[in-house]
Amino acid sequence: xxxxxxxxxxxxxxxxxxxxxxxxxxxxxxxxxxxxxxxxxxxxxxxxxxxxxxxxxxxxxxxxxxxxxxxxxxxxxxxxxxxxxxxxxxxxxxxxxxxxxxxxxxxxxxxxxxxxxxxxxxxxxxxxxxxxxxxxxxxxxxxxxxxxxxxxxxxxxxxxxxxxxxxxxxxxxxxxx
Numbered sequence: 723x724x725x726x727x728x729x730x731x732x733x734x735x736x737x738x739x740x741x742x743x744x745x746x747x748x749x750x751x752x753x754x755x756x757x758x759x760x761x762x763x764x765x766x767x768x769x770x771x772x773x774x775x776x777x778x779x780x781x782x783x784x785x786x787x788x789x790x791x792x793x794x795x796x797x798x799x800x801x802x803x804x805x806x807x808x809x810x811x812x813x814x815x816x817x818x819x820x821x822x823x824x825x826x827x828x829x830x831x832x833x834x835x836x837x838x839x840x841x842x843x844x845x846x847x848x849x850x851x852x853x854x855x856x857x858x859x860x861x862x863x864x865x866x867x868x869x870x871x872x873x874x875x876x877x878x879x880x881x882x883x884x885x886x887x888x889x890x891x892x893x894x895x896x897x898x899x
Contacts, residue, residue, distance in 0.1 A: 728848070729877070731870050738861045740853040740869070744877050748884040750840050753847040754811040756880060756887075757838065760787065766883045767791075769875035772799075777825070783808050788825045802827065803836070813839040818853075832860035 730743040746753050756762045760779035768774045768791040777788040777800075785805050790798035802825050805816040819833030827833055837852045855861045 733861060733865060735858045735861065738855040738858045742851045742873060744849050745843060746847045746884055748847060748888060750811055750842055750847045752884060752887060753849060754840055756883060766879040767876060769872040811840060832863050
């Protein structure tokens with residue numbers, strides 16, 4: 723039985739911001755790794771039935787992640803996250819937006835500034851993401867595009883990956899000292 727994990731999706735239409743809080747049944751280092759390693763991001767960072775494929779990844783301040791979410795028909799939806807600040811296992815800030823295949827940001831779709839923070843909550847990890855848009859209109863556009871439903875599905879996939887990683891770690895033989 724899956725634990726009842728916290729999920730908050732709070733839209734502030736006046737400020738044009740989203741605050742997403744999600745609790746995960748895993749330690750902070752493992753959750754951090756899932757957000758900051760491309761081989762793990764590719765295993766969860768898309769709502770069902772889409773998949774994710776990284777084109778380029780450079781996790782450092784001033785670096786980026788360029789990737790596609792791919793639907794079952796093979797259509798690629800390109801995005802890019804540009805990392806601004808990174809504080810290992812505590813969080814990062816950056817800019818996120820839809821792009822073309824080469825990584826050029828699409829000016830017709832909203833771009834956001836994201837601030838991701840991780841905190842211990844007992845033996846769980848609480849991830850809080852604050853997403854800021856240029857205007858309430860931009861926020862409404864992403865909500866209308868299905869942001870809440872897509873995020874719910876995506877984070878459920880992260881739950882599944884974390885459970886799998888924990889099971890893998892528990893099945894490894896103990897290392898001798």
